[in-house]
Amino acid sequence: MNISCDIINDLLPLYHDGVCSEDSKNAVEEHLKHCESCRNELKAMDSELPITNRTENLAEAEAVKKLSKRWKKGMIKSVLKGAFFTLLTVVIFLLVLYLFVGIRIA
Numbered sequence: 001m002n003i004s005c006d007i008i009n010d011l012l013p014l015y016h017d018g019v020c021s022e023d024s025k026n027a028v029e030e031h032l033k034h035c036e037s038c039r040n041e042l043k044a045m046d047s048e049l050p051i052t053n054r055t056e057n058l059a060e061a062e063a064v065k066k067l068s069k070r071w072k073k074g075m076i077k078s079v080l081k082g083a084f085f086t087l088l089t090v091v092i093f094l095l096v097l098y099l100f101v102g103i104r105i106a
């Protein structure tokens with residue numbers, strides 16, 4: 001079967017996505033065995049995948065960024081809370097120490 005590269009190029013996206021008919025698939029595979037330029041074309045389609053992955057990753061990174069922003073806000077709050085309670089503990093400790101020492105002095 002002698003199919004031109006143009007026809008194969010038309011079929012390649014369908015073949016690549018696995019949505020072409022069995023006959024088309026066989027024709028494409030038969031052609032790919034002998035035609036390097038169409039094989040490269042298919043390879044190029046394969047290497048396009050990381051690009052779509054990259055956009056997905058970008059969206060993911062954006063979501064993570066948003067999440068970390070929210071997380072940072074929460075962390076600042078919890079740090080402030082922690083600092084407040086640490087200060088409170090120190091104040092109470094000093095107060096107790098002062099009272100204890102004060103009582104002993106008195």
Ligand SMILES: [Zn+2]
Binds near residue numbers: 004008031035037038
């Ligand atoms: Zn070809």
